[in-house]
Amino acid sequence: MSKVIQHEKRRSEILAKALDVFVEEGFEDTTFQKIADRAGITRTILYTYFKNKREIFNYSIKQLLAAVENDLVVVRKNKNLNCVEKLTQVITLIIDRLEENRKLISVVYDLLVHIQAGKNDADYRVRRRTVKVRHILASMVIDGIRSGELQNVNVRVADDLLYSIIEAAIFRLAVLKRQSAAALKDVAVLAVQQLAVHS
Numbered sequence: 001m002s003k004v005i006q007h008e009k010r011r012s013e014i015l016a017k018a019l020d021v022f023v024e025e026g027f028e029d030t031t032f033q034k035i036a037d038r039a040g041i042t043r044t045i046l047y048t049y050f051k052n053k054r055e056i057f058n059y060s061i062k063q064l065l066a067a068v069e070n071d072l073v074v075v076r077k078n079k080n081l082n083c084v085e086k087l088t089q090v091i092t093l094i095i096d097r098l099e100e101n102r103k104l105i106s107v108v109y110d111l112l113v114h115i116q117a118g119k120n121d122a123d124y125r126v127r128r129r130t131v132k133v134r135h136i137l138a139s140m141v142i143d144g145i146r147s148g149e150l151q152n153v154n155v156r157v158a159d160d161l162l163y164s165i166i167e168a169a170i171f172r173l174a175v176l177k178r179q180s181a182a183a184l185k186d187v188a189v190l191a192v193q194q195l196a197v198h199s
Contacts, residue, residue: 013039017038017039018030019060021035023107032053035053064104065132068094069136072090072136076139083149084193090136091166095181098173105170137162137163141195148197151197153195161195162188165191
């Protein structure tokens with residue numbers, strides 16, 4: 001196994017352990033030493049992988065949101081699906097990713113609630129990635145309207161409708177601490193069907 005692969009594997013293991021510390025302690029009470037202890041390494045070794053706890057936290061957010069964006073792009077480019085299927089699949093995939101990462105979602109939510117908006121790197125990253133997700137959803141709605149598969153609706157309103165399902169999933173997982181938001185997949189199907197052109 002190459003050194004780069006070993007380094008990335010170890011980095012992923014550290015991230016998983018760090019996430020447990022963030023969940024148990026909260027962002028503010030998590031220290032670099034606590035992360036090192038949980039990962040079974042010294043702080044010196046931890047510094048070879050990350051500069052500080054904020055970098056660890058930001059890297060975790062980046063991994064999750066990059067995976068979501070990748071899912072969206074793959075679905076959007078799938079020529080075997082029509083627009084209605086693409087929109088439904090995209091929202092379903094996002095809900096699945098949120099469920100898989102509900103610990104991180106809870107920590108991010110708690111952090112964002114306790115900071116002043118716009119003064120935190122995590123807040124900026126989440127907002128920036130949110131805009132990308134919303135842009136992809138809006139583009140898919142526009143594609144559906146142009147192809148005649150979706151009704152000629154206000155794109156912004158349709159985007160708000162679809163994104164509100166994602167926000168509801170985040171609320172259920174992060175605030176209500178539910179283990180699943182799967183019921184919202186049915187809501188997504190219903191919402192997309194309401195946007196579809198019925199012959």
